[in-house]
Amino acid sequence: MTSVRETTDTEQLNLGQPKPAAAPCGAYAWCAETGNHTTHASAYTEAPTLDGYGDCVLPANILAEDGAEAFAPCIGFLDLDLTPTQTRARVTELHRHLDTVAALADIVDGQAPLEPGTETYSVTAPGASGALISSEIYHLDDPKPGDPAARIAVFTQPSADADLDVAGADQLAADLEQYLPRLRAQRDHLAAIVQGTARHPAGPLAALGHYPWCSVAGCITHQYDERDGGGSYVEHAGHETTVTLSDGHPADDIRVTAGLGADESYSSGPKVYLVVGDLDVLGLDASGVDSTITQLEALTSALRTMRGQMDSEARA
Template sequence: MSIPDATDTRQLNLGQTEPAVAQCAVYPWCAETGNHTMHASAYTEPPTPDGYGDSVLPANVMAEGGAPTIGWLDLDLTPEETRARVTELRQHLDTVDALANAVDGQAPLEPAAECYSVTATGAKGALLSSEIYHLDNPKPGEPAARIAVFGQPEADADLDVAGADQLAADLAQFLPRLRAQRNHLAAILQSGEPTPLTVTAAPGHFPWCNLAGCRTHEYEARDGGGTYIEHAGHETVVTLSDGHTTDDIRISVGLGADEAYTNTPQVYLAAGNLDVLGLDANGVDTAIAQLEALTSALRTMRGQMDSEARP
């Protein structure tokens, strides 16, 4: 081809649209284009860098030949593990915030004396409040103190953008206060702080034992004889239903300790006909974080049921 021919060919191509780069057809969150086997979303980064200008705790979603994971904290985390780490960091941020208060001389939270509330402009009352209270007559094995969470009767609000911002900010302040109340409640129950009725453990039993549910068993003679106790606390049961009782899902939790295996209490969780889970303290903390995430998702979906219309 001569030089003039090449020039003419180039001029014929001028103005033509370059072919679009193919978007990922596997995952809608994937930011990679063209042929690729490593799927990755764009990074999410907090707006505040560290003292060197570097991003703090960047995270993204990744997948390569397996289930997607969240790349965060130099780890590949499952959704459940991510939510548990987020819960830990939120608690840490509360502690950091308390350091700032200490420097400024602000009074620390007083969860035992205050009722913390969430409000919004235009609401008829507090949308959400929490405070610790002592039971006047707790049943054996029942906690002698609890956190009451409530809203004012008929309190509601129609929010504009500014109102939603205020509510979000109020909720952000409410969460560390609620966690402070939770920690104070745990301290009350662990220290045996005097209450209107003190729960005393029966000999050989835990304070939380439901003596009517505890069972004493005998070891076989070939095992040396003697007895052991299968401790049981009060059980909490919820039933999830869509109106068809045959499809109901029954979930129960109860505290127990079987001396044949361990003296350490465990929370036993049962759902329907599935095998019962025996959760230690770490397992309970993880379950709480997972259920909090589930509850948050349910609240979001509940709002979407009313607010989102099909196009």
């Protein structure tokens, strides 16, 4: 009678004896492979949200190879083998993409977009006496040659510190997650200012904090006095159209300029600003513009009639 025994090429175990665990990888602490292996791989990390088919999205792990096919550790992500620097760059791109996706939801809900050019975004912590970090775009009055005309100021409030418990740490993490999209929006807005571009090719979403009609380079950020609470507001500026009415004597010329703008120090929204010669500026809301268009159309019609009448002769 033969003894009950499992026999393999590499091991012999008595019945009831547990099989010894395979030795962990001795090359890399992150490697999830055990025993003899030349391909090293960490456990996959996946996005917690599945796609519409129930499949995982954006899986990633660390890979390395020994032997003849050896390659140094890299990150397997987006069907690419990426270096740490390349991985961080791709993650930054995805963050911006997700910010844009979130902005689509805001548009559907009718919410105002982020306003990186007009607000000082801040992060606070429970128990802190002030903001731990704040950021704000500001324009330089007299930039040095070659220097950008605008920058992002990053600052903190004096003595802004706090001792956090678990709930406080959770709150700070949540606040930071809300802050990062705003910082990225500020970064994109700063790039638009420096490059002198009013709009991103993607349309209104790219010029976050501005209206689709804004000429971003012409918009002006004003700072409130610290005694008024600090912060800033933007004077938005769009395209201007100017016509000159002349009878042939330049000294008598009348210039009429119309431009779209919005001053955030007021809450009335965008207006068309109409300037006629040296007269006071008219700030027209939507109904005022409609009324002006009607009156100008009537004036244009009358001018056409008068023009036709100019060719007639006086009755004898």
